[in-house]
Amino acid sequence: MESLISVIVITYNQERYIHQALQSILSQNTDKVIEILVGNDASTDRTGEILEELARTQNLNLIQREQNLGASANLYDLLEHARGKYVALLEGDDYWTDPDKLQKQYDFLETHLDYIGCTHECLLVDELGNELSDQNLDWLCKKREYTIQDHQGLYLAGQTGTLMFRNIFKEKPDAYEIIRTAHPLISDRTLQMVLALEGPLYRLHDCMGAYRQINKIGERNATSRCFASNIHSAYDSFALTCQLEEYAKGRKETADIDFNLTKKDFFTSAVYQCLRKRSPLIYQDIKKILHYPGVNRWSYIFFLPRGIIRKLKKRI
Numbered sequence: 001m002e003s004l005i006s007v008i009v010i011t012y013n014q015e016r017y018i019h020q021a022l023q024s025i026l027s028q029n030t031d032k033v034i035e036i037l038v039g040n041d042a043s044t045d046r047t048g049e050i051l052e053e054l055a056r057t058q059n060l061n062l063i064q065r066e067q068n069l070g071a072s073a074n075l076y077d078l079l080e081h082a083r084g085k086y087v088a089l090l091e092g093d094d095y096w097t098d099p100d101k102l103q104k105q106y107d108f109l110e111t112h113l114d115y116i117g118c119t120h121e122c123l124l125v126d127e128l129g130n131e132l133s134d135q136n137l138d139w140l141c142k143k144r145e146y147t148i149q150d151h152q153g154l155y156l157a158g159q160t161g162t163l164m165f166r167n168i169f170k171e172k173p174d175a176y177e178i179i180r181t182a183h184p185l186i187s188d189r190t191l192q193m194v195l196a197l198e199g200p201l202y203r204l205h206d207c208m209g210a211y212r213q214i215n216k217i218g219e220r221n222a223t224s225r226c227f228a229s230n231i232h233s234a235y236d237s238f239a240l241t242c243q244l245e246e247y248a249k250g251r252k253e254t255a256d257i258d259f260n261l262t263k264k265d266f267f268t269s270a271v272y273q274c275l276r277k278r279s280p281l282i283y284q285d286i287k288k289i290l291h292y293p294g295v296n297r298w299s300y301i302f303f304l305p306r307g308i309i310r311k312l313k314k315r316i
Contacts, residue, residue, distance in 0.1 A: 003035035005102055006084030006167065010039050010074045011092025013220045015046040016127075017212065022054055024096040030103040037061045037078045042068040047092070070184035071222045075191075076177070079169045087167050090209075093221060094161040097123065098208035105164040108204065116199035117165025119158020121207040127214055137211075138314070144203050148196040148252065153189070153241035153259030157201040159211045160188045165195050178247050183240050185222040193244055197251050231277075234270035235285035238263055242292065267300050268307030 007025050011018050025036055036058075040048050042065045055062045061081075065074070079087065086109060088102060098104075101120070108118050124132040137159065141150045146157035157163070169176065182190045195201060214221050217228045227233045245259040267289050274282040290297040 003084040004032040004086065005030070005034045005106060005164075006082035006087045007034060007036045007090065007102075008039075008075065008078045008082060008087060009036065009090050009092055010041065010071055010078065011043065011047055011051075012041040012068070012071065012074075012222075013043045013045045013047060014092040015043070015050060017093040017095075018047050018050055019054070020095045020129075021090055021092050022051075022058070022060075025090065026058060027099050028096070028102045029099045030106065032102070032106055034102070035059075035061060035082070035084060037063070037081060039063045039065065039074045039078045041065050041071065041074045072182070072184055072187040072190070073180045075187050076180035079176075079179070082167055082169060084167055086164055087169075088164040090161045093212045093214070094159075094210060095212075096161070096209045098206065101206075101208040102164070104204065104206060104208070108202070109164065109166065112202065114199065115202050116168070116195050117157070117163060117201045118204055119156075119162040119164075119201060120204040120209070122159050122162050122209040122211045123207060124213050125210045127212065129210070129212070132213060141203075146196065146201045146203065148193070148248065149256060151189075151193050151196055151244075151248070151259075153193075153244050153262040154237075154265075156188060156192050157196070158203050159209070161209045161211060162203075163192070165201070168195070168198055178243070182243050182247075183236070185226050186240060189240065190244060193248060197248060231273075231279060231281055232285055234266050234273060234282070235288060238266035238270070238289055238292075241266060242294075263295075264300055264303045265307060265310075268304060268311060271304060272308060272311055 009021060038051060038060055040051055048064055051062055054060060086106060105118050124135050126132055139154055139156060141155040141157060143150060176194050179187055179190045179194060215223045215228045241259050241263050248257045270282055270286050270289060274286060290300060
């Protein structure tokens with residue numbers, strides 16, 4: 001029987017969390033056929049052993065990679081292998097809190113054919129699963145109905161572990177390689193942009209998952225490696241936004257697609273970090289941004305006072 005829902009799990013060095021993530025999938029209450037695809041990206045801790053133990057008693061489609069591909073390539077490979085009518089995502093350090101999550105999202109997409117996918121609310125927790133005092137995510141769109149105009153190169157319809165969408169990859173398996181190539185570790189912005197180019201997404205009111213928010217120097221998760229431990233994070237995000245804008249404009253020429261504000265915000269971040277850290281490496285990143293193809297450098301420079309004030313307000 002064809003799988004109706006494909007659940008994709010990417011994991012790398014998440015021995016502390018992967019069991020809870022998988023159990024939250026296995027405990028789902030649904031009469032729909034589910035396939036669970038797990039891509040272990042050559043973890044160097046006990047993640048692979050834990051997955052092997054689970055696979056002995058549970059129906060997991062487990063891929064133990066011999067070489068590390070990076071989070072984006074790991075995800076893209078699993079998307080190409082997903083057979084379900086719908087695809088749901090979960091990263092190996094997050095987990096679902098509602099056993100009816102998959103059924104609720106399935107029912108929504110079955111009855112709202114205009115939407116390419118849907119997300120839902122989630123709880124922000126720390127490494128131990130404790131609820132964080134700050135439950136705000138700056139990069140989530142505040143609107144319930146999300147379109148390509150809301151993306152702006154950064155904003156998402158929902159956190160990755162809340163997303164379920166129609167499986168567009170079965171029909172066009174080679175059409176969305178930008179998910180794999182745009183950035184080796186950041187794929188959520190790219191995937192949700194690709195989906196929004198196909199149709200709107202909707203965020204349900206239900207809180208049905210937990211996002212383990214870890215962004216610390218020395219941690220091995222993708223967020224920490226891309227941001228807390230990466231002195232070039234602002235430039236990398238700027239360059240990624242430029243790639244996404246070019247792709248989106250090429251795929252949907254009639255749409256009003258403009259990621260300029262986000263690009264200028266990342267430029268401001270680079271200047272702000274340079275002032276704080278006095279780093280010549282970040283200074284070089286600033287020069288690279290101002291000389292990036294298509295950039296109006298004076299427009300970026302004139303934006304700085306406004307951008308700095310916005311960042312100071314956020315910190316306050």
